[in-house]
Amino acid sequence: MDIDAPALVELTGVNKHFGDLHVLRDINLTVRKGEVLVVVGPSGSGKSTLCRAINRLETIDEGAIRVDGKPLPAEGRGLARLRADVGMVFQSFNLFAHKTVLDNVTLGPRKVRRSSRKAADDEALALLRRVGVEDQARKMPAQLSGGQQQRVAIARALAMHPKVMLFDEPTSALDPEMVNEVLDAMVALAKEGMTMIVVTHEMGFARKAADRVVFMADGQIVEEADPDTFFTAPTSERAKDFLSKILIH
Numbered sequence: 001m002d003i004d005a006p007a008l009v010e011l012t013g014v015n016k017h018f019g020d021l022h023v024l025r026d027i028n029l030t031v032r033k034g035e036v037l038v039v040v041g042p043s044g045s046g047k048s049t050l051c052r053a054i055n056r057l058e059t060i061d062e063g064a065i066r067v068d069g070k071p072l073p074a075e076g077r078g079l080a081r082l083r084a085d086v087g088m089v090f091q092s093f094n095l096f097a098h099k100t101v102l103d104n105v106t107l108g109p110r111k112v113r114r115s116s117r118k119a120a121d122d123e124a125l126a127l128l129r130r131v132g133v134e135d136q137a138r139k140m141p142a143q144l145s146g147g148q149q150q151r152v153a154i155a156r157a158l159a160m161h162p163k164v165m166l167f168d169e170p171t172s173a174l175d176p177e178m179v180n181e182v183l184d185a186m187v188a189l190a191k192e193g194m195t196m197i198v199v200t201h202e203m204g205f206a207r208k209a210a211d212r213v214v215f216m217a218d219g220q221i222v223e224e225a226d227p228d229t230f231f232t233a234p235t236s237e238r239a240k241d242f243l244s245k246i247l248i249h
């Protein structure tokens with residue numbers, strides 16, 4: 001990753017509450033073009049909320065979030081553009097159940113990017129090939145395994161030509177034997193230079209693919225470091241405690 005690359009996602013003084021719960025506490029974070037940032041931390045530390053705020057699936061109470069230099073839009077067309085620029089892959093694959101795999105991938109480009117059917121189909125098939133599921137294109141999502149569905153979800157986000165991809169625990173709902181096929185697709189994407197923010201409990205992925213690891217606890221960024229430093233020499237007691245409780249491959 002180029003350390004002089006321009007900032008693509010910038011959070012400044014971000015605070016968020018759910019009622020009395022202060023779920024994001026003064027978050028300052030910059031993700032540069034081409035960077036792979038992995039966010040780790042205990043359950044309930046605010047990792048999902050952070051991801052969702054960047055895509056404006058959650059509003060924030062204070063602070064500013066910029067994507068590619070622009071503040072997040074409030075509503076309307078700007079929001080559709082933001083959701084195209086910021087691709088999101090969730091734990092639950094969120095595919096449209098009544099549409100074929102191919103239609104799941106082409107729907108966004110045809111609607112938002114006004115691609116022709118032929119152009120959208122051709123690109124979708126190329127993307128499905130890239131994540132290894134092109135032979136599933138005519139099937140319905142329910143006919144696919146969880147790992148295949150998640151790879152379709154990645155292809156669907158990529159079809160919008162995102163500037164950054166957010167992954168919120170993309171393998172947590174998968175059977176163990178399917179985890180690697182999704183992680184491999186993500187590693188390939190990282191190697192191609194995609195800017196990525198990945199919330200995960202897969203520390204092997206973090207070690208392999210992350211440029212930087214951010215450790216969150218109680219809504220705060222407690223520590224951030226390159227993966228080698230974070231996993232071998234964490235400085236905060238909270239990160240040490242967290243790492244002592246998980247298995248690192």
Ligand SMILES: Nc1ncnc2c1ncn2[C@@H]1O[C@H](COP(=O)(O)OP(=O)(O)OP(=O)(O)O)[C@@H](O)[C@H]1O
Nearest residue numbers: 018021023041042043044045046047048049050169
């Ligand atoms: N819509 C909501 N309304 C109220 N509280 C919420 C809401 N969404 C999340 N929370 C709470 O905010 C806190 C942070 O949640 P969040 O999902 O961001 O954590 P997380 O670090 O992603 O956790 P996990 O690893 O378990 O997914 C939790 O205590 C959660 O219960």
